[in-house]
Amino acid sequence: MKWYFCIDEIGANAEIGLWAKIAAQSAIRRNDLKPICLYDGDTDDVFASDLKKLGVEVVSKSSSIKRQIEEAHQKLRYPLHASGAFLRAEISEVEKTDEYVLYTDCDVFFRDQFVPWDSIRPSVFAAGPRQDLFDTDQFNSGVMVINVPRFEEQRQSFLNFASNNLGPFLPGVDEPIFNQFFRDSFDQLPIGLNWRPFFGYNRSAQIIHFHGPKMFHLREFVMKGPSIDWGPYASVLSALISSSLQNYYQFTLEVLKTVRPPGILLKQMEDFVDGYHSLQNSAVERFASASFRVSELNSYIDKRGGVIHDQLTSMMLRLKKIDLTDFKYVIDSDIARFPNIKLSLFARSGIGRIEKLFYIFKNGNVMDVDLSELDLGTCRFSHEDISPDTKSLLLTNNGYPIDIFFNETKARNREQIKSIVLHVSSVVDDVLTVTFSDVENEYFVCNSRNIEPVVF
Known part of the structure; x- marks a missing residue:
């Protein structure tokens, strides 16, 4: 054409x-x-x-x-x-x-x-x-x-x-x-x-x-921040960049790996990539510092804030005794075949129970996932909350979604998987967000899909 x-x-x-x-x-x-x-x-x-x-x-x-x-x-x-x-x-x-x-x-x-x-x-x-x-x-x-x-x-x-x-x-x-x-x-x-x-x-x-934003906007954003000198669309450009900075970084890397940008554009792209890394590193440092302060607070609560700790323990024990509604999420093969998958659940409550997690293969075979081996990110849970057969796991994350990560080692032969099935008992009706990626730890919003639960 x-x-x-x-x-x-x-x-x-x-x-x-x-x-x-x-x-x-x-x-x-x-x-x-x-x-x-x-x-x-x-x-x-x-x-x-x-x-x-x-x-x-x-x-x-x-x-x-x-x-x-x-x-x-x-x-x-x-x-x-x-x-x-x-x-x-x-x-x-x-x-x-x-x-x-x-x-x-x-x-x-x-x-x-x-x-x-x-x-x-x-x-x-x-x-x-x-x-x-x-x-x-x-x-x-x-x-x-x-x-x-x-x-x-x-x-x-x-x-x-x-x-x-x-x-x-x-x-x-x-x-x-x-x-x-x-x-x-x-x-x-x-x-x-x-x-x-x-x-x-x-x-x-x-x-x-x-x-929208051009490369000099992106370069200046990561190095100095947004500027009113960008003209009548300055606020729009700033909003687009701040909400999509990682995407611009990913696409810019693709350009640099594929063609040779001419003139000053090459320098601007390289400065943007370097500036993005510096910005991310400084953000990680600030987050790590904040996390350390939070860990100190949690330690204080665990050791001296007995009332708060007892309330949380009591809530978890009550949940064990309540006959909760069962939900099933089915993740079909169009997502299940990806080598890296992140499941985010219990977004509304931050607490719930995983009863079972298993793979269904195209030949009809079923493989259970050992819940004790799940990569649960920042989720807080106690091993004593896992049932002896590792088929039930009570999770709490202080009101935030609970993330479960899968990579290639969790299930080989992904192309043979027909679906992944997650059976949960949840405090409230919830939606499972599945984010998939070819590259481990690179999860992007556009590769996310919401899956409504099926009531047993």
């Missing part, structure tokens, strides 16, 4: 121009994309020459509404780089042979995963959600599969609309105008083709779009 990206001279001399070279490097590693750049600039300058060396076809093109953008810049301070942004609307005028093409912004990274391009056949174009993963009423125009002849039918009407509505959508640039004009005529793009880091860490996404 032909892949178009668009940029002008202003963008070519900024960070987005460096990202364009990353996107081109990652796209050329694939065998299913032919890169074409619409460039509003000198096609023999250094930027265009670098793209050509990478194997990109560079086409000279200016936006049909460039003059209106320049006038809006003089009157309304409308950003001049919009000339490059609106070039995507010119693709259908340039493309003469293919019915469907891919467009992306410059700040994307192509992974090696297979994409069934032939199955994406939009009526005009297909695009993913704009900002919220589950809000599909508006779209992000940073990745689109375009039906060329159908888009061409509406191209001039759209450009006329855009040229007459540059001011009302400020501080937004092209995207709110695209949404307003095409609000009822776009198809949904598979979400993995426009995955933003603030959605979570998704190992199966095909196109990672570094939309």
Whole structure:
């Protein structure tokens, strides 16, 4: 499939121009994309020459509404780089042979995963959600599969609309105008083709779009913290980074391991990775210090706070005698086959009893898990609460979810497991959260799934 990206001279001399070279490097590693750049600039300058060396076809093109953008810049301070942004609307005028093409912004990274391009056949174009993963009423125009002849039918009407509505959508640039004009005529793009880091860490996404915070924002965040100098979207950028810092770190590592970032972008990425490690280390040190103080407090309670200790013991003994409702959680093979799994349960109460945990294999065989060998993370429990046959275990974690970790050593031949079954007696009806990963101790929100209990 032909892949178009668009940029002008202003963008070519900024960070987005460096990202364009990353996107081109990652796209050329694939065998299913032919890169074409619409460039509003000198096609023999250094930027265009670098793209050509990478194997990109560079086409000279200016936006049909460039003059209106320049006038809006003089009157309304409308950003001049919009000339490059609106070039995507010119693709259908340039493309003469293919019915469907891919467009992306410059700040994307192509992974090696297979994409069934032939199955994406939009009526005009297909695009993913704009900002919220589950809000599909508006779209992000940073990745689109375009039906060329159908888009061409509406191209001039759209450009006329855009040229007459540059001011009302400020501080937004092209995207709110695209949404307003095409609000009822776009198809949904598979979400993995426009995955933003603030959605979570998704190992199966095909196109990672570094939309929102740029690398200098990430670098500054881990080294100095957020800054009001980031402009009108400073608070939004700060919120996106703080809520998704680990995801940006993971995706940045992928970029560094796959391509060679050009110019200052390489230094910014390396500084961000190093700064992230330093930030994590300092956080661990603070947490360790706080944990030490908590352990001192617990020791004080155990030794001198006899009343509190007796209350907890009494509560646990009462729970042993109460006829609690039984629940069963069934974790199917699509998760059970992963080598590393974290189970989080009793989130509402922080206390409950595991009656049994076992694997069911595809051949019908059942294997019980020895509860005394479970890796229970920070959970507090006493071995005297395990029944003699290790088939029942009372757990308490002071009101926090109880985590159980599995790795490859807990159950080999994972591909033969049909399901994992957890039988519990709980204080309240609860939900089990299962988080799965290929790499031990790397559990990400986007790989989590909630499982409702089945009442016995």
